[in-house]
Amino acid sequence: MIFQSFKMAWKSISANKPRAFLTMLGIIIGVMSLVVLVSLVTSATNSVTDQIASMGTDMLTVSVMDDKGNPLKQGDLSEIAQDDSIALIAPVSQASGTVKSGTETVSVSIEGTTGAYFQIQGDELASGRLLKTADVENISYVAVLSNEAAVEIYGDANATGRTLTMSGRKYLVVGVLAEDDSMMASFSQNYTVYVPYTVTERLSSAASGVSSFYVAATDAEYIDRAEATVEQALLSRFKNDEDAFFIFNQDTLAETMSSVTNTFSLLLGGIAAISLLVGGIGIMNIMLVSVTERTREIGIRKAIGANKRVILSQFLIEALTICLIGCAIGIALSGLILAVVNLFASDTLTFSFSGSVIIVAVLFSTFIGVAFGIYPARKAAGMHPIDALRYE
Amino acid sequence: MIDLCDISKIYRVGDEEIHALDRVSMTVAEGEFVGITGPSGSGKSTMMHIIGCLDTADYGTYRLDGQPVEHRSEGDLAVIRNRKIGFIFQSFNLISRMTLEENVELPLIYQGVSPHVRRERVGAALERVGLSNRRKHTPNSISGGQQQRAAIARALVTEPALILADEPTGNLDSKTGESILELFRELNASGKTIVLITHDNHIAGETGRTIRIMDGRIEGTG
Ligand SMILES: Nc1ncnc2c1ncn2[C@@H]1O[C@H](COP(=O)(O)OP(=O)(O)OP(=O)(O)O)[C@@H](O)[C@H]1O
Ligand SMILES: [Mg+2]
Numbered sequence: 001m002i003f004q005s006f007k008m009a010w011k012s013i014s015a016n017k018p019r020a021f022l023t024m025l026g027i028i029i030g031v032m033s034l035v036v037l038v039s040l041v042t043s044a045t046n047s048v049t050d051q052i053a054s055m056g057t058d059m060l061t062v063s064v065m066d067d068k069g070n071p072l073k074q075g076d077l078s079e080i081a082q083d084d085s086i087a088l089i090a091p092v093s094q095a096s097g098t099v100k101s102g103t104e105t106v107s108v109s110i111e112g113t114t115g116a117y118f119q120i121q122g123d124e125l126a127s128g129r130l131l132k133t134a135d136v137e138n139i140s141y142v143a144v145l146s147n148e149a150a151v152e153i154y155g156d157a158n159a160t161g162r163t164l165t166m167s168g169r170k171y172l173v174v175g176v177l178a179e180d181d182s183m184m185a186s187f188s189q190n191y192t193v194y195v196p197y198t199v200t201e202r203l204s205s206a207a208s209g210v211s212s213f214y215v216a217a218t219d220a221e222y223i224d225r226a227e228a229t230v231e232q233a234l235l236s237r238f239k240n241d242e243d244a245f246f247i248f249n250q251d252t253l254a255e256t257m258s259s260v261t262n263t264f265s266l267l268l269g270g271i272a273a274i275s276l277l278v279g280g281i282g283i284m285n286i287m288l289v290s291v292t293e294r295t296r297e298i299g300i301r302k303a304i305g306a307n308k309r310v311i312l313s314q315f316l317i318e319a320l321t322i323c324l325i326g327c328a329i330g331i332a333l334s335g336l337i338l339a340v341v342n343l344f345a346s347d348t349l350t351f352s353f354s355g356s357v358i359i360v361a362v363l364f365s366t367f368i369g370v371a372f373g374i375y376p377a378r379k380a381a382g383m384h385p386i387d388a389l390r391y392e
Numbered sequence: 393m394i395d396l397c398d399i400s401k402i403y404r405v406g407d408e409e410i411h412a413l414d415r416v417s418m419t420v421a422e423g424e425f426v427g428i429t430g431p432s433g434s435g436k437s438t439m440m441h442i443i444g445c446l447d448t449a450d451y452g453t454y455r456l457d458g459q460p461v462e463h464r465s466e467g468d469l470a471v472i473r474n475r476k477i478g479f480i481f482q483s484f485n486l487i488s489r490m491t492l493e494e495n496v497e498l499p500l501i502y503q504g505v506s507p508h509v510r511r512e513r514v515g516a517a518l519e520r521v522g523l524s525n526r527r528k529h530t531p532n533s534i535s536g537g538q539q540q541r542a543a544i545a546r547a548l549v550t551e552p553a554l555i556l557a558d559e560p561t562g563n564l565d566s567k568t569g570e571s572i573l574e575l576f577r578e579l580n581a582s583g584k585t586i587v588l589i590t591h592d593n594h595i596a597g598e599t600g601r602t603i604r605i606m607d608g609r610i611e612g613t614g
Contacts, residue, residue: 004501015489300485303446304546305474305502307467385446389485 009318012290013325023286024326026279027368031330031361034272035353036337038265042354045261052254058087058223059120060215061248062230068238071209074114074136074197076237080215083229085222090117091210093200097167099193101153108149108166108191112200118144118177120216128160128175135174136196143171147179149191166193169203223251269357273364279326280368287319287376298380299388312381319373320366327365331358393554393585394420394443399452401438401608412438414608415452420587422553425580427599428589435608436589437558443587444477444556445469457553474502478547480557484539486531492518492542493527499550517545521575537568544575555579557588561595573598 013020064072074091081089093112098105111117115131126147135142143164150159150173157176164171171193180190197210217226227247238244291298298311306314338351345351401413412435420426428436441447442454445461454461456472464472473479486495496517500510518524521541531539540560547555557576561569573595580586580600588599596602604611 012489296485297487300487301498301502302470303444303473303479303485304499305470305550307470307502309467310502386441389446389481 005313005317006321008314009321012294012318013321019286020322023283023322024329026282027276027323027326027365028279028330028333030272030276030279031327031365032334032337033275034269034361034364035331035334035357037268037272038357038360039334039338039354040341040351041261041265041268042357043351044349045258045265047349048261049254049258052250052257058217058220059250060217060223060227060230061212061250062215062234062245063212063248064210064234064238064245066238066241066244067209067211068241068244070237071211072213072237073209076233077210077213080230080233083226085217085225085229086215087218088116088120088216089213090114090120091197091213092117093197093204093211095200095204097193099149099153099164099166106149106152106191108193110166110200111192111194112197113194114197116216117194117214120214123180124178126157126176126178128173130175131194131196136198139198139202140196141169141171141199142174142196144175144177144194145173146177146190146192146194149193150176152191164193167203171195223249269360276364276368280323280372283319283322283369284372284376287315287373288379290318291315291376291380294380295383295388295391298383299385299391302383302385303389308381311383312377315377315380316370316373319377320369323365323369323373324362327362331361393422393424393457394418394587395455395458396439396443397453397455399439399442399449399454401435401442401447402450411608413442413449416605416608416610417452418603418610420585422585423580423583425576425586425600426588427596427602428587428605429591429593429596429602430605430611432591434605436605438608439605440556440558440587440589444479445472446479470502474499475550476552476554478544478550478552478555480540480543480547480555480560482559482562484531484536484543484563486539486542486546488531491528491530492523492534492545495531495542496546496549499546503550513549514545517549518542520548521545535568536564537572540564540568540572541575544572548579553585555584555586557586559589559591561590561592569595 077089077091080086090113095110095112097108097110099108113131114136115133118130128144131142131144134140143166145153145159145164147157150157153159153164154162159173159176162173164173215226215230217223227249231247234245235242301311301314335353338353341351396419397417399413399416400411403410403412416435416439428439430436438447442449443456445456445464448462456476461469461472479485486492487498490498493514496514497510500513505513515524515527518527521544523538523541523545526534526538526542531542534542540563544560555576560576561572564572569592576586576588577598586599588595590596601613603613
């Protein structure tokens with residue numbers, strides 16, 4: 001019976017194809033904007049949160065804003081690292097400097113740290129070695145270069161064993177890092193020179209002490225415990241002043257990020273839903289016209305035994321069929337649009353259908369078909385058979 | 393089969409009351425072939441609509457097969473129309489975007505008959521009215537006489553006991569009309585009760601009994 005009804009509905013829709021298509025257009029455009037917009041946002045979000053996750057959800061970044069005249073030392077960090085939840089801790093002090101390269105100077109960022117830093121970041125070597133404990137303890141003037149920095153300064157990445165003059169001091173280049181091909185890296189140039197933490201401490205004019213450090217948890221699931229441990233240690237160190245330091249959790253960033261983009265896709269989806277609603281009004285309009293045009297047909301059907309329910313479902317299913325065909329065309333066109341967008345988008349970003357938005361689109365189209373089809377259908381079903389048969 | 397008792401139907405147009413039917417009583421026995429004649433506006437169609445359960449009377453009682461029809465729900469009336477009655481109209485009333493086959497199939501769909509049985513019965517009905525070779529045609533690609541035959545096939549396909557025809561030959565030339573009338577005679581011979589409305593005195597003379605209506609009242613039978 002249901003199949004029969006859809007067949008009948010298809011028959012009356014296809015009796016006037018241009019009109020049916022124009023009616024569907026509202027739904028097609030609505031579904032298309034819904035699916036494309038939400039898929040774009042979701043895909044972009046997924047790829048960004050993936051990148052954040054790949055930077056390590058087992059990592060904390062801690063900044064000390066106010067050391068209360070009692071700066072943290074490397075020893076204090078080792079003490080915090082005693083906790084089971086913490087695998088590694090690396091102090092970082094950031095500065096900037098200039099490196100002479102032939103006649104040109106290159107601006108670089110200088111990171112004073114320890115060997116643990118590279119482990120936390122998951123950086124790989126292209127050649128040479130990383131910073132060693134001995135370098136830090138002996139305050140050796142040695143440097144590890146990021147791949148881009150080596151290429152910029154020396155013209156190629158084979159810099160191990162060469163010397164580097166940075167801000168008036170000579171360093172021995174002991175290692176060069178492998179290229180970083182993540183998306184985050186492509187956002188900025190990464191001319192970084194890594195030197196032992198103690199070297200930057202000595203050179204810095206400001207008060208010594210660790211002002212920021214990285215913490216890696218033993219496992220991603222211990223990250224909250226690691227955060228609590230660090231927080232506890234710093235609170236007791238800095239007289240219970242919560243504002244003296246700031247712990248930055250990658251996980252929190254990812255969460256904030258996805259909550260922002262969720263709001264964003266809800267907003268876009270909402271706008272698209274409004275255009276679907278407008279499409280629904282178009283369907284109601286055409287269905288009303290169609291009911292009037294087919295008054296006589298309704299009279300005939302009633303005369304030969306169609307009851308109210310049958311007429312109601314006939315017109316309702318017709319509205320529904322228009323909506324669902326429109327929805328299918330809209331989804332197909334969205335796929336086409338996403339494929340075209342992918343042609344032009346960067347390699348690191350692929351836009352694909354968001355499965356949930358397709359379900360939402362189908363459900364919403366169904367809802368619109370029923371909501372806007374019910375009034376014309378009721379009008380048709382409520383007709384008196386004789387009045388309908390007399391209609392010219 | 394049909395038992396009308398003091399049936400009145402009153403239309404109100406503005407302040408004016410039109411007594412389309414004024415206390416009409418009549419009976420039609422099973423297997424009868426009854427003609428109804430009368431001038432235009434006398435209430436023939438109104439009576440047929442009431443007999444066919446397309447409309448209800450304002451006063452009086454109507455029993456169909458001994459069952460009172462008043463106070464039945466719209467759904468019940470639809471079932472009665474579907475199973476007991478076959479309608480034939482002056483203007484054929486086929487659905488123009490459907491083929492003859494689909495038109496004839498429609499009452500069976502509403503009855504919930506399975507597709508297989510439907511195909512068989514539609515074929516038989518079209519065969520009976522001599523339109524087997526036109527089953528895939530749409531109404532506007534065939535002649536008026538053929539359209540009326542298709543409408544008769546649609547009325548027959550559910551095997552109703554009662555056939556109601558409102559000026560079935562009104563839009564046809566006399567020769568075609570005669571062949572349609574012949575079809576009705578055959579149906580009557582096979583046991584169907586037929587009520588036929590006509591302006592044509594010649595056709596009225598061909599029926600078993602003629603009822604004459606005037607201004608909503610029965611003038612006489614003969
Ligand atoms: N819906 C209606 N509203 C008002 N008056 C109506 C309505 N339907 C019928 N009438 C009136 O009822 C009377 C009987 O109409 P009916 O259609 O039964 O006549 P008829 O005998 O079938 O005429 P004809 O031979 O022309 O078909 C007429 O006076 C007509 O004007
Ligand atoms: Mg009439």
